[in-house]
Each structure stands twice: as structure tokens, then as C-alpha cells.
Amino acid sequence: MRNRPAKVNKIRVKRGKLEKREAMMGVLFCVPWIIGAAVFLVYPIFTSLYYSLAGVTVDSVNGIMATPLNQIQWNNLQEKYVQVISHDQNFLPALLDYLVSTLVSVPVIVVFSMIIAMMLNQKIRGKGFFRMIFFLPVIIVSGPLLSLLSESSANTLSVVDTQTITGAIGSFLPPALATPVTSLFTNMVTILWYSGVPILIFISALQKIDTSQYEAAYVDGASAWEMFWKITLPALKPMILLNCVYTIVFISSNDQNSIIGLIKQAMISGTDEKGYDYAAAMAWIYAIVEVLLVGIFALIFMTRRDKYEKQGKKIDRQMRRERRKVLHIQRRQARHAKRYHRPTVR
Amino acid sequence: MAYRGRHINPQRFERGQIKILLILLPLALFMALPIVFIINHAFKPMEELFAFPPSFFVRNPTADNFTKLLKFSRSAGIPLTRYLFNSLLVTLLTVALSLLLTTCASFAFSKIKFRGRNLMLQINQIAIMFVATAVLIPRYMVIANIGMIDSVFAHVLPLVAMPVALFLVKQFVDQVPDSLIEAAHLDGANDFQVYWRIVLPIIKPAIATAMVLVFQQVWTNMETSNYFINDESRKTLTFYMNTLVNASNGVAGQGVSAAATLIMFIPNLILFIICQRSVMNTMATSGIK
Known part of the structure; x- marks a missing residue:
């Protein structure tokens, strides 16, 4: 009877050998990337979070050093953030400016690139040349050229x-x-x-649309306008969100961005109140605002989940609940058996 | 859509195209303006550089700015070719490595199921949002701790894992039909063969796009030379050009900076012209509807 609960645990679906091997392959494929990202991206990002909360001490021997754990003022973790938000005259207005201008310009960029992409997908002379020209800004926008x-x-x-x-x-x-x-x-x-890459992404989505759909709609008497709303736009919808995210990221991480300039300034200024910890706090606030921005667009353009997928998830949940119930009952039986010392019948 | 290969231009001219051409042509002109401007700007003599309002086209082209640039570089201790070599090596290494890692990872992230996949993607999402300058100091510490200060890898490794490239390439790998991969598996291909023989050829346009973007980032990057490299002879051309521009600050600096910008821009343009053909083919030839 003792081993009964252990047996019950086995109800949980174990992953098969094949699945395990496949998962291994998956991990194998990303390991180099993960290592690179972990060492040079994830670790620095979280270190900067630690710095922004704990503060840094600058001394002449070690250079910049994070405050060690035993010297952190635990009740004053948010100090730098408060400083950035309430005492910096430049940061908050710049942030607000950035927020508004991004909110305005992202839809413009996305709509513009969608229109251009649809035009470039028509049968026109010199299509290849036009596509090249419209992709050209990609090499201008990033970098010192701008x-x-x-x-x-x-x-x-x-x-x-x-x-x-x-x-x-x-x-x-x-x-x-x-x-x-x-x-x-x-x-x-x-x-x-800014619309170089979005145009490209839209064109690739447009080419995915089956032309026979348009033919069928045409036979049924749909106008071009109707076809756009019923065929083209639904096919482009996932790409709209993707392009919004891409554009936001592109605008936000551009060298031209005034906030990045502020962060850089604070970082190298080396004064007592503005130091690396201050810059890190700024960067974190900025990142959070950016995530919020992306969130806003994601809320608007999120594709609704598939009905079948939804149902599948529901059934999954139900099964899990039932399994838990079974487990519960089994456990209770085992407990009772132990408590009342009933002789087990084999 | 039938396979049309590289022939994306229609053969005949139709009247219905005119209205679209009418909209596209001015916009296309507009898009090409900056490049014309950069080229013109570099050949402007001094008085035209400071003309107000700034003129667009050069009237009396001279190669004055370039000779000035050469003169400055000759007076320096380290030859220009050394910087050029550094830059080429660094850029080549970084682009090759990062494209390899990115395509591998995006293939795994989008086509193979394993635990922690979503978590990693979310981490990548956060990393995209984070300002690169803000992680400079922790990065410096990592590099100093590994002992890579002054080595080529200090240029290469920080830029190898580029979250934006992964984000972009993964979107394209997502579009590769699963049935194609399944078919390959049925025919006895292992994951590596699927990656190399099927996924990579299909996402070629995405790779070309990512290549242009990564190249941009690496070629114009000055941070690594500024902060991770102390040895003057191991810094990159971008850094050198920048110092030249700064050293010759003031009135004369304008001309030098215009010439330097053109020189730095030309590799971009060349790569773009090489890549644009495969970029423009986009995903029309995925093989399956």
C-alpha cells in the first residue's frame, strides 16, 4: 500500500524518448546563442538593475564597484529612481516627448509602409528597382549618417x-x-x-496570399475595396503588430534619440549624484516605458486566438483538474488506510 | 503563387500602372535624395559647405576634402590600412558569427519544442527594449574579467548575440511551412540537415536583410574601440575616422567629416547592392503554398 502514491504520480504524462531527444537538439542549436546572450546581454542588463537599486561606489583602486550586499540601504532602494523622476529637469519632459511622438509616428510609418508595400506588389514596370529604392533607407537611418x-x-x-x-x-x-x-x-x-524594413515585411506577407482568393472574390463580385478589407488586411494583421514592435524598437534605440543622449551624459558625467547607477535607473525607466508602448500596440493588434486552440486549452485544463482530483482521492484513501490499519488484501 | 524566380518585373507596360507610378516615382526620388546628398556633400569646396541655405548639389566639385583627409592620416603614426584591416576583420567575423548563431537559434526557437523556449524568447524581447549604452559598464567588466581587453574578440563577442536580428529572423523562420520540415524528416534528414538544406535556403532573404542590419551595427560601432580597446593599433576604421573629424574640428573639420562620411558609407552601399537582389526576392519562393 505504501507505494500507492508513487504509482499515482506516474499518471503524469512523461515525455517520451523521442521528444526528449528532440528537445536536446533544440537546446543544442541555441546553446551558442544563449551563451553569447547570457554573458553579454542578460548578465549586464541584470547587473545594471542591481546597480540602479543598490548604487555604485567609485574608488580609485577598483574603479566603479557595486555597493556590496551588506552595505545596501534596504529601505532606500528606490532612491535613484525617485531622483530621476522628480529632480531631473530634462528626463521627464524628454520621455513624455518621446512617448507622444512615438505614439503618433508609429501608426503613420506602419500605414505608409503598408500602402507602399501594396503598390509594390502590383504589376508595375521597374518593380525591382522601386523595391530597392524603398529599402535603401535602411542603410541610412542607422548610424552616424543620419x-x-x-x-x-x-x-x-x-x-x-x-x-x-x-x-x-x-x-x-x-x-x-x-x-x-x-x-x-x-x-x-x-x-x-524608417519604413524600409516594415515595407519588406509587408511585401513578404502579401506574396503569401493565395491569388486564387482574389479571383474567387472577383467572381463573386467583390470590389477592390472589399477585397482589401476582407482578404488583404486579415492576412496582413499579424505583420502589423510585428511592424509596430519593430518600428518602436528602431525609433527607441536610435542614436538620434534624445533620451539615449541623456543616459550617455549621465553615465560619463561622473558626479556624485549622476553616475552609472543614475544612468542605469534612467535606462530601466526608459525600458519600462518602451514595454508599455509595445503593450499598447499589442493590445490593439493582437490576433484573437484560434477557436480550436482555445477549446484545446480548455480541455487541457479540465483534464488537469480531473487528474488532480484523482490524485486527491487516491491520497485520501492511502491516508485512511494508514490511519485505520486495515489489512490490505492482495 | 507560381515560381517566378527572379523575374519580378512584368514584361509589358500597361496603362493601369500609370497612377501607381505617379505616386511611387516622387517618393522614390525622395528616398534616394540622402545618398545623392552625401555624395555631393563630400565633393563640395569650403564655401559651398557653409552656404546658407545649404545647397543640395555641388557646383564646383573638388577632391579637396579627400586630400585633406589623407594629409591628416599621414601625419598619424599608424597607417590607415591597419585600421582598415582591423575593421574588415572585425566586421567579417562578427557578421558571420552572429548570422550563424542567429539562424541556428531562431530555427530552434521556432521549429523545435523544448522546455524554457518561451522564457528565452521573453528574455530576448526584454533585451530588445533595453538601451545598449546602459549596459556598457557591466559589459566592460565582463570583458575585463575574461581578459579580453585589447583582443579582437572584444570587438566581436559583445555584438554577436543581437536580439533584433533574432527577432527578425525568427519571424521568417516561423513562416517556413512545418510540412516541408516533416517531409524532410520522413526522408531521413536529421535536424542539422533540415537546418542546413531546407531552412537556410528558404530564409535567404531574411538572412540578407539581417546581414545588412548587422553589418550596419558593426561597421559604425565605435563603443568597442572606445571602451574595450586600449591599444591604438587594434582600433577600427570608424573610430579612426571619428578621431580625425574631431581632431580637425572647426571650419576645416566640416570638409574632412563630409569626406569621411562618404568613405564610411561606401561599404554599406556596396553590401546593399550585393544583398538587395536576394532581399527583394522576399519569400515568394517558399516552395509550398
Whole structure:
């Protein structure tokens, strides 16, 4: 009777040999990447979290050192964060600015690249050439090139008179709303340049759509407009979220970003109040805001889970519940048997 | 969609294309402007560089800026070729390694089931969001502890695991149909063969895209030279160009910086032109509907 509970445990589905071997292969394939990421990404990121909470001490022998565990002021962990949020005059406005401008420009970039992608998927002359041109910004946007261009103000629309547009917008919108919109117009070129990779991703999704679907819709008398809403858009939907995330990340980690400049400044300033811990706290706040931004877009564009998948999960849950119940009953029986010393019948 | 190979251009010109061309052409011009600008900017003589409003095209092209750049580099102790060699070595190593690791990992993450897969993907997601500059000091400590300061690997290893590249490539591997992989397994291929013979050829466009992006990152990276390398002769060309620009600050610096920007930009353009063909093919030829 003693070994009864052990037997019960075996009800849990054990992974088979084949599955185990497959999992091993999976791990094997990612091990190099995992090691690289763990040493040079994950570990530094979490160390920076520790620094931002515990603070760093700078001494002339060891250079920068984290405060050792026994000297941490446990009740004052959030000190740096409070400093960043409430005492820094530059950080919070910059963050707010970034938040608003990203919220405005991401939909513009995604919609623009979707339109361009659909055009580039039509039958037109010189399609290859156009695709190349529209992918070209990828090599401009990242790197020091962009700073040179913005220095010489080549990234503002000098062809179109932006002043009149911004003036017109400012006249009928409240200023709080008008600023992001007008900045959108002045930075139009930069926004267009960000759309290289999104266009590419959209094109690849468009090519996945079966042309016979369009033919069938055409035979049934659907207009191009209807086809767009019923066929093209649903097929593109997962890519929309992907592109939103990509664009947000791209904008946020760009060298042109003012917040990154602030972080860099704080890091090398080396004063008492602003040091590496301060910069780390800034970076963490920034990362959290970024995650929130991505979350907002994910909430809007999340594809609904498949009905079957949902049902499968439900059944799974039910089975687990039943299994637990069985386990519970078995255990109770074992307990009773022990308590009342009933002779076991073999 | 039938296999059309590389012939993505239609053979005939149709009237229906005109309206689309009308929209695309100006935008395409717009997109190409910065490159024209960079090339023009490098050949501008001094008075045109400071002209206001800044002119777009050069009127009297001179190679003055380049000769100035050469003069500066000759006065330095270490020859330019040394920096060039460093840069090429570092970039080649990093791009090759990181593409290999990224494709391997994304294949495993998207097509093989194993425990902890989702957790790792989430960690990757967080790493994407995190500012790279903020991890500089912990990174420095890691490198110092391993004893890699001043070695080539100090340039290479920090950039090898690039979360954005994994994010991008994985999306493409996700689109590789499972049935193709199953078929390969039935025919007796092991996982490595599936990766090498099936997944890699299919995701070629993604690899080309990632290559352009990773190359960008590595080629223009100055942080590794700045912080992880003390030996002057082991720093990269980007760093050197930057010091040149800074050293010749002021009025003369503008011309030098314009020339340096063009020189740094040309490899980008060359790689782009090489890669663009396979990038543009996108995933049209996945083999299965």
C-alpha cells in the first residue's frame, strides 16, 4: 500500500524518448546563442538593475564597484529612481516627448509602409528597382549618417513649405494636440526613412496570399475595396503588430534619440549624484516605458486566438483538474488506510 | 503563387500602372535624395559647405576634402590600412558569427519544442527594449574579467548575440511551412540537415536583410574601440575616422567629416547592392503554398 502514491504520480504524462531527444537538439542549436546572450546581454542588463537599486561606489583602486550586499540601504532602494523622476529637469519632459511622438509616428510609418508595400506588389514596370529604392533607407537611418543629414537639415521637407501646414494645423487644433502633429510634418522625411524594413515585411506577407482568393472574390463580385478589407488586411494583421514592435524598437534605440543622449551624459558625467547607477535607473525607466508602448500596440493588434486552440486549452485544463482530483482521492484513501490499519488484501 | 524566380518585373507596360507610378516615382526620388546628398556633400569646396541655405548639389566639385583627409592620416603614426584591416576583420567575423548563431537559434526557437523556449524568447524581447549604452559598464567588466581587453574578440563577442536580428529572423523562420520540415524528416534528414538544406535556403532573404542590419551595427560601432580597446593599433576604421573629424574640428573639420562620411558609407552601399537582389526576392519562393 505504501507505494500507492508513487504509482499515482506516474499518471503524469512523461515525455517520451523521442521528444526528449528532440528537445536536446533544440537546446543544442541555441546553446551558442544563449551563451553569447547570457554573458553579454542578460548578465549586464541584470547587473545594471542591481546597480540602479543598490548604487555604485567609485574608488580609485577598483574603479566603479557595486555597493556590496551588506552595505545596501534596504529601505532606500528606490532612491535613484525617485531622483530621476522628480529632480531631473530634462528626463521627464524628454520621455513624455518621446512617448507622444512615438505614439503618433508609429501608426503613420506602419500605414505608409503598408500602402507602399501594396503598390509594390502590383504589376508595375521597374518593380525591382522601386523595391530597392524603398529599402535603401535602411542603410541610412542607422548610424552616424543620419546625424550628418539632420545637421545639415536635409531631413526636413525643404521642398514643401512646412511652415504653412503647421500654421494651418495650429490654427484649428489645441496646442497640446497640434505639436505632435506639426512635428510629424517637419520630420516627415525621417519618418519615411524608417519604413524600409516594415515595407519588406509587408511585401513578404502579401506574396503569401493565395491569388486564387482574389479571383474567387472577383467572381463573386467583390470590389477592390472589399477585397482589401476582407482578404488583404486579415492576412496582413499579424505583420502589423510585428511592424509596430519593430518600428518602436528602431525609433527607441536610435542614436538620434534624445533620451539615449541623456543616459550617455549621465553615465560619463561622473558626479556624485549622476553616475552609472543614475544612468542605469534612467535606462530601466526608459525600458519600462518602451514595454508599455509595445503593450499598447499589442493590445490593439493582437490576433484573437484560434477557436480550436482555445477549446484545446480548455480541455487541457479540465483534464488537469480531473487528474488532480484523482490524485486527491487516491491520497485520501492511502491516508485512511494508514490511519485505520486495515489489512490490505492482495 | 507560381515560381517566378527572379523575374519580378512584368514584361509589358500597361496603362493601369500609370497612377501607381505617379505616386511611387516622387517618393522614390525622395528616398534616394540622402545618398545623392552625401555624395555631393563630400565633393563640395569650403564655401559651398557653409552656404546658407545649404545647397543640395555641388557646383564646383573638388577632391579637396579627400586630400585633406589623407594629409591628416599621414601625419598619424599608424597607417590607415591597419585600421582598415582591423575593421574588415572585425566586421567579417562578427557578421558571420552572429548570422550563424542567429539562424541556428531562431530555427530552434521556432521549429523545435523544448522546455524554457518561451522564457528565452521573453528574455530576448526584454533585451530588445533595453538601451545598449546602459549596459556598457557591466559589459566592460565582463570583458575585463575574461581578459579580453585589447583582443579582437572584444570587438566581436559583445555584438554577436543581437536580439533584433533574432527577432527578425525568427519571424521568417516561423513562416517556413512545418510540412516541408516533416517531409524532410520522413526522408531521413536529421535536424542539422533540415537546418542546413531546407531552412537556410528558404530564409535567404531574411538572412540578407539581417546581414545588412548587422553589418550596419558593426561597421559604425565605435563603443568597442572606445571602451574595450586600449591599444591604438587594434582600433577600427570608424573610430579612426571619428578621431580625425574631431581632431580637425572647426571650419576645416566640416570638409574632412563630409569626406569621411562618404568613405564610411561606401561599404554599406556596396553590401546593399550585393544583398538587395536576394532581399527583394522576399519569400515568394517558399516552395509550398
